[in-house]
């Protein structure tokens with residue numbers, strides 16, 4: 116969620132106002148592919164097949180939001196799934212959720228309900244295709260010498276995100292507990308790419324998941340920067356719930372969604388966010404593999 120470069124918005128806006136034909140604030144006229152991963156507004160996809168899209172959208176994010184230029188190296192267990200049919204995942208999940216007493220709201224809604232569709236739930240438009248991973252970047256701990264333990268109430272207060280205007284579909288605290296902002300069936304936008312570049316056509320195409328992650332100030336940076344994230348960035352419980360949410364959303368779609376980092380969607384846009392920080396794709400893949408073994412028993 117973090118936006119350490121907000122000052123750039125003002126600079127870009129000033130430059131934009133001074134320039135004829137500025138594309139930055141003309142989201143509805145975009146016809147060329149948008150951004151480094153080449154989003155096509157006509158087909159509502161990034162460039163390449165599902166796996167190529169994931170490799171672009173999951174490039175490591177450095178502090179401050181700079182993305183690695185090389186495509187992400189994806190674990191085989193994850194690469195084998197992305198874009199592929201889910202098989203009998205839905206009945207497996209249904210049994211698992213019942214046995215674990217996990218309510219629909221804990222996985223973004225009922226497995227029997229459709230996902231949102233692009234173009235603000237237009238029936239003829241594709242169902243949500245992208246599973247967007249965020250970190251909350253709060254609480255901000257300023258110049259604190261260290262981060263609190265992962266079970267500390269201060270880093271697990273999801274109530275602050277609740278409400279009709281919740282910024283994401285789902286929130287996951289450091290213990291793996293959840294708050295539903297919106298059902299995965301609700302078209303909702305949460306990135307600069309969607310709101311400022313693509314426009315309303317994107318509403319419903321992306322599912323947004325926020326993972327609690329505190330931040331601290333980098334003493335070498337500006338007075339209110341939040342460049343320092345904990346290492347490791349996320350807990351085992353967060354990766355486990357991430358895998359479950361990914362499986363639940365994919366079961367509703369019928370094929371495995373394309374995971375994406377918020378920072379990759381916004382790359383190159385003024386005000387781009389820097390999250391998620393210290394994401395470990397191997398731990399996500401391992402959590403997903405473990406979940407699938409459990410589901411298949």
Ligand SMILES: [Zn+2]
Nearest residue numbers: 116249377390
């Ligand atoms: Zn974000």
